[in-house]
Amino acid sequence: MEMKNPVTVASGTFGYGPEYAELVDLNRLGAITVKGICPEAHVGNNTPRTFETRGGMLNAIGLPGPGAKGFIEKYVPFLSQYETPVIVNIWGKGKDDYARVVDMLDGEDTVSAYEINLSCPNVKEGGSAFGTDVATFASVIELVRARTRKPIIPKLAPNVPNIGAFAKAAEDCGADAIAIMNTMPAMAINIDTLEPELANKFGGLSGPPIKPIAIKLVFDAARACTIPIIGMGGIFEPEDAIEFLIAGATAVAVGTANFVDPTTPLRVIEGIERYLIEKGHTSVADIVGTVKA
Amino acid sequence: MEMKNPVTVASGTFGYGPEYAELVDLNRLGAITVKGICPEAHVGNNTPRTFETRGGMLNAIGLPGPGAKGFIEKYVPFLSQYETPVIVNIWGKGKDDYARVVDMLDGEDTVSAYEINLSCPNVKEGGSAFGTDVATFASVIELVRARTRKPIIPKLAPNVPNIGAFAKAAEDCGADAIAIMNTMPAMAINIDTLEPELANKFGGLSGPPIKPIAIKLVFDAARACTIPIIGMGGIFEPEDAIEFLIAGATAVAVGTANFVDPTTPLRVIEGIERYLIEKGHTSVADIVGTVKA
Amino acid sequence: MKQEKTTVVEHHNFQGEYRILRLAAPEVGPRVQPGQFLELQVPRLGERILRRPFSIYQAGPEGVAVLYKAVGRGTEAMAAIQPGDEVDIIGPLGNGYPEADTGKTPVLVAGGYGNAALYILAQRMQKKGIAFFGGRSAIDILLVKEFEELGWEVRPTTDDGTLGTEGLVTAAFDPWMAAQDKSKLELFVCGPNPMLKAMGDRAIDNGFTAWLSLDRNMACGVGACLTCVIKRKTETGWEWARCCKDGPIFESREILWED
Amino acid sequence: MKQEKTTVVEHHNFQGEYRILRLAAPEVGPRVQPGQFLELQVPRLGERILRRPFSIYQAGPEGVAVLYKAVGRGTEAMAAIQPGDEVDIIGPLGNGYPEADTGKTPVLVAGGYGNAALYILAQRMQKKGIAFFGGRSAIDILLVKEFEELGWEVRPTTDDGTLGTEGLVTAAFDPWMAAQDKSKLELFVCGPNPMLKAMGDRAIDNGFTAWLSLDRNMACGVGACLTCVIKRKTETGWEWARCCKDGPIFESREILWED
């Protein structure tokens, strides 16, 4: 898969493509990463599903979706109109779900790559459970690797002390790249009702608050593996994305910022180009991992 | 140790006591928690040591300090003037440092309790290394437990997937309480100089951005152990502290907020009292862990 | 749907705690259909980041106006907005109300900002009918004169009886409904959930149509985040529908009310 | 040291990019010693939280004034401060300059906001002497008239020669120093680090005293966080000293310059 530019959108913050198509020219994105898909349609969590926090937000959407078949019927025709590569974020309640969803999607040319969600904090089974134990993590990647020739991009959980071990494991299991980071497990409680602000009790923290955490994880992972890293976490301005690239990310994803300003991915693309010119670089590769540390 | 009220200050954000004494009546605090102390004087990291981020800050002070002897000479006489219990935050480069620093301090009546820092992200040896592996974590607590009758309060690292295991281990090893959370490992890079913004490269994220993460950790820990939890992380307003109590903390600590408004601990104490009256409660205990989840 | 950097033309207190914010929005204004809303980025919201959704009170070639009440951080921060300020909006969003059935008597039922949300509809409808506005007190009943000037008969109700019938909006609506050919009624409702449900129940029990405008917390406003979902009935049971994209207008029979 | 909620009395452009902010601060004002500073909480700083340190330009029973330049987020956000606004400050902070040695000729050396930082000192010193002010261009040399009115002889230097001697402050200071009895000089310096170091070196080489005011990033301003440390010489080597609490004034011989 060739990304036109180093900027994609973060799964779950951009729907399946059509939602923002009136506001953003999808052909200008480096890639479109769609909301998480599992084999069968999934209903997700009850409401409230999101909550705004100081400077960011919590979400516990719970991966509702049309399932692989529904995705192919409802969204592939739309997505196939664009030249932009489509990264499908996949997840499963059990290991074999990951294999099944790949089998169901692999025939679609429109599906350019798989982002393997091993880190969703908002589903009881699957998700994060797979992302915080290196052995389980590796076994899922091996399973998926055996099913497809398309690029596979495991998405790592942030709440581990040793992100490097996961990055290394991903590389060893044949992953083509890794994505860092998913949301940070978090919680908010209403002090009048004593109820959690989210129906799911817990959620994932995203937005500007997590950026310094994500930069550290990307830096550590870049030292531990040689495959490309898609960095994300609180990218709201071009400078944020550039910081990820310098820390060691080869590409970046804009997430929560889409809700605030849908043109953020395009502003980031332009901002990176401006920065490269200013600094006299000819390609993004010139700045990847150039941090003096 | 009896805290007069459920509000203390977070180690490292309030110096050793004298620094804020002109602005805050130390006798009104539930306890004074001082900056980390190890057996010998320690120089700490180079500058820059802190950096402001969106909504919060990074620090990599590196635990400079006068050492146990220096602390006793320089600060114990001052602290002994107050009725407020003093919690000494202790750390070590190696396991036995923890034992040595306790041996050196234990004779001082002014030292009411030890907060065992097993989670400082900013020192090469010690700190976080002890806080992310349950076995090592437990061994340090046992060591300290064997040396003192005073209350010991291990301080947990946030960057683990299973905080409950650490809370349980602390309880099993005879800890009297636990403190959650220390700063979150993080990083910021200057995109013009390509240098990390901190001389130590990495630092710990603190302030409002981490509150939802801390609330989740406190909630999980409260389900895993029966000893009291001192909750901290981004407490800037009374409502923040109340949220920690409802999540399961028995007491709270105000950290970064001291830099912004030194009266925060006092405002929090008053705000909690107001809330208890409003809701018709007679003691803080009435709301601890009352979250409906 | 457009994203537009608008300029504030006017911002003043209207009635009670309600304010009117008028924006020069040549892109969004002309596209507005009755019942649609916009997502407004509150300037200087500081440590909060999400946009806030607002129904469109007035719209024209030159721009839009919203009528709002300060209820929390976002709307309170809006107090500081000055004429000349730039305000970024995304809109018009959501599906408007369907064309009114000219064979029926149009009935508007609203409370709070709902009155404003129905104004464009009332304006553009050929056939004028009757409007039931509910509120706590006289001060909360907005736009009575404006709706009358459009040719609508307005029946206010207030909890404290300071204006019109004392009681909930149903206190005025039910006796009126009793005297009507119910199959000939078409309701357009915008207000708090209890009002929506009460009207929806009546529509179902009495066999008329009621278009309800739902209010849910939103994050994106365009259908991407799946925050604003409600349960919509299906043959087999129910499915999630997005208020922002599949709504905010639903017919009473579509909605599966919870608790 | 007091924390005070002050009221903005005056806020206006002063010269070039510099502005003056005057605060009614009856608690802090009377306590100020020359060379001290305060930590100011910038209103509406939004997503930034830390206070910003500012030298005290003027102080009296009624309050204080700071003279500042917008260089980043915090100082830019200060542009929006209006008379009547509440501004929370902590001060006075740090150790002021020591009593001047009346047996010596007081020499002030400053650049940028350093001129303002020395104003109270210049005001309160019995014996007036000479002041060397350096800057990029004429527009950057602040308060020449004000210092002259206090009875000081002012020798400006500018990089571009638009005012006074062309070159760095040393271009005017060195020739002047050559003609002096060096043991009788006492310098009070506030400006960018290179200026501090240059003056410090001359003090050491020529055996006179130079009190230097250091500028370091600060978080707490009261000595609690250990952010603002510099290396201070000791018999055995060096130790960290806190600019905010142990400084910001240090004698040239105390400082171990890095790089």
Ligand SMILES: Cc1cc2nc3c(=O)[nH]c(=O)nc-3n(C[C@H](O)[C@H](O)[C@H](O)COP(=O)(O)OP(=O)(O)OC[C@H]3O[C@@H](n4cnc5c(N)ncnc54)[C@H](O)[C@@H]3O)c2cc1C
């Ligand atoms: C379709 C629609 C039309 C509306 N039209 C009007 C109108 O015309 N006039 C009017 O006065 N009001 C209208 N509202 C209500 C208005 O949007 C709310 O009053 C406003 O959003 C409240 O925000 P606040 O920050 O002032 O209050 P707050 O209580 O501070 O905001 C609600 C709280 O929940 C948070 N929050 C809000 N949405 C979300 C979300 N999706 N996920 C997580 N957290 C969230 C906020 O950030 C805040 O923390 C409408 C709402 C909808 C959905």
Ligand SMILES: Cc1cc2nc3c(=O)[nH]c(=O)nc-3n(C[C@H](O)[C@H](O)[C@H](O)COP(=O)(O)OP(=O)(O)OC[C@H]3O[C@@H](n4cnc5c(N)ncnc54)[C@H](O)[C@@H]3O)c2cc1C
């Ligand atoms: C003792 C002293 C006296 C001063 N007197 C004056 C004066 O009289 N007039 C004047 O114009 N300026 C003065 N300054 C400089 C003034 O404080 C800075 O210009 C101001 O802090 C810059 O802040 P900013 O947000 O505008 O710029 P920024 O560049 O945005 O601030 C500097 C950046 O570093 C961050 N930062 C600042 N301090 C810290 C810290 N301790 N840790 C981590 N990050 C930090 C800021 O938040 C910001 O991100 C003085 C400084 C000191 C130390």
Ligand SMILES: Cc1cc2nc3c(=O)[nH]c(=O)nc-3n(C[C@H](O)[C@H](O)[C@H](O)COP(=O)(O)O)c2cc1C
């Ligand atoms: C509302 C919402 C829904 C999300 N859904 C998914 C998802 O389906 N799959 C996934 O891997 N990550 C999901 N994420 C995580 C984002 O892809 C991203 O990793 C995270 O939000 C950090 O980036 P940000 O701070 O830029 O938002 C979601 C995030 C949000 C805010």
Ligand SMILES: Cc1cc2nc3c(=O)[nH]c(=O)nc-3n(C[C@H](O)[C@H](O)[C@H](O)COP(=O)(O)O)c2cc1C
């Ligand atoms: C400048 C600074 C210094 C700190 N020093 C210590 C320390 O010496 N020992 C320790 O256990 N924690 C230290 N911490 C962590 C705090 O005690 C606290 O756990 C953390 O900052 C989260 O709370 P907050 O968000 O309220 O600041 C320090 C934090 C800051 C910001």
Ligand code: FES
């Ligand atoms: S608010 Fe995002 S889907 Fe409706």
Ligand code: FES
């Ligand atoms: S700024 Fe905190 S010690 Fe000086």
